[in-house]
Amino acid sequence: MSQPARKSTRLLLDGNLVAEARALKIDLSQAAEEGIAKALRAERERLWRLESAEAIRFHNEYVEKHGLPLAKYRQF
Incomplete structure (x- = not known):
C-alpha cells in the first residue's frame, strides 16, 4: 500500500x-x-x-416497547 501524500505545514506549539x-x-x-x-x-x-x-431514540423506544427483534432466536 502506498504512503499518503505528505504536506508541509506550519504549526505553533507550546515551546515546553x-x-x-x-x-x-x-x-x-x-x-x-x-x-x-x-x-x-x-x-x-x-x-x-x-x-x-x-434514529437511535426511535430504535430504543421500539425495543423497550416490543423487545428485541429476532429475540426468540437467541441462544444465550
Missing part, C-alpha cells in the same frame, strides 16, 4: 512541549499526525451521534 518531545526523541510530525487523526475520529463520532440521535 516541543523541547520535552525532542529530549525524549519523539517524532513531532508523527505525534501531531496521530493527535489530529484522533481528534478527527472523535469529531466524526460526535457528529454521527448528533445526526443519528433521533
Whole structure:
C-alpha cells in the first residue's frame, strides 16, 4: 500500500512541549499526525451521534416497547 501524500505545514506549539518531545526523541510530525487523526475520529463520532440521535431514540423506544427483534432466536 502506498504512503499518503505528505504536506508541509506550519504549526505553533507550546515551546515546553516541543523541547520535552525532542529530549525524549519523539517524532513531532508523527505525534501531531496521530493527535489530529484522533481528534478527527472523535469529531466524526460526535457528529454521527448528533445526526443519528433521533434514529437511535426511535430504535430504543421500539425495543423497550416490543423487545428485541429476532429475540426468540437467541441462544444465550
